[in-house]
Amino acid sequence: MSVPTTGVRDRAFERELLVHLAQLRSSDDPGERREAERLRADLIRLHLPLVEHLVRRFLDRGEPHDDLVQVGTIGLINAIDRFDPDRGVEFSTYATPTIVGEIKRHFRDRGWAVRVPRRLQELRGALTKANETLSHDLGRAPTVAELARKLDITEDEVLEGLESASAYATVSLDGGFDDPDSASVADTLGIDDEALALVEDRATLRPLLEALPERERRIVMLRFFNNLTQSQIAEEMGISQMHVSRLLARSLVKLRHGLTDPDHA
């Protein structure tokens, strides 16, 4: 997008457009009303970089970038429709809280916490470590009671920590990516047509799976089509089981979104 949005001259120009839009909208002439529609579309396009800029603050919280741009754009459109140039406020000043509000509402609607308290972040770290140690010792994933004993905390605290560690919480999913040297069974799995053959919505599903990041796609295939457990996948891929769970939940939201709403795909 090469349309400039900052600078005094652009602001003045933008202001003119918004004033013009308000005039065209109140007109009775059908030609002018059509012109208003066109100008409205131009203004939306002109301000997309503002949406993009605001979306950046919310990346790494488990929601796909494109979804955030989409909800942010809804906020932008509302702002353009409600803006009153006579009030004398800059449009971007007016639009920013509307756009951010829409994005935050999106997170709330999905049950995502926008902020995780520090206490929970620390608990999560401790749980990941204890989970790994105990899984190793027991040869299976530990129970909540076992984790509570190990960390000397209550079972409720363990549950709370696990909940906050799931994809529904704010986490950065970057980093700790696969060691490129560790070739494994999982590495060789592309999208297995045989595994997909029985799924009747595979025509829609395939491109959605292909759009997933490589690692998420592999985890989805291993869990749902090869029936490996989360712990087996964690071992296979050299990441924690909690991380596998997080990535699975995130992938399922994306796939479900795409399957129920083809425009999203």
Place this chain on the structure above:
Amino acid sequence: MPQSTDPAATRVQLRLPASTAYVSLARTAAAAIAARLDYPVDRIDDLRLAVDEACALVIADAPPDSVIECEFSVTGDALRAEISSPSRSGGTPSHNSFAWTVLSALVDDVDALISTEDRLVIVLSMHGFEVAHLDEPA
């Protein structure tokens, strides 16, 4: 297969608005119950995912402003979750859909039916330690 209600089972019931905003309550309840049954944490996470998926399925077919009912019943270490809401289509999800594939992989048994009150009911059954898939080649 939905069993007749076991009088010995411990029951937890939850009613929520059929909206994604409230699904986290169902997930959290399911996880807490599974934890009481000493399920390993990876199975608890599977159950969370399955409840999420089942809620998404019934919500997709529910008319606006309807209510989801979740009933969890526990017998021994077996956990059964019935998730239902009024159904617009009056049909059950195809066993060949991706959603069904996902549910079947996450829990030991999954079933769907239309109740006499025209509700779509998804039934999930689970045991603490996964044995069903161990003998299958990975």
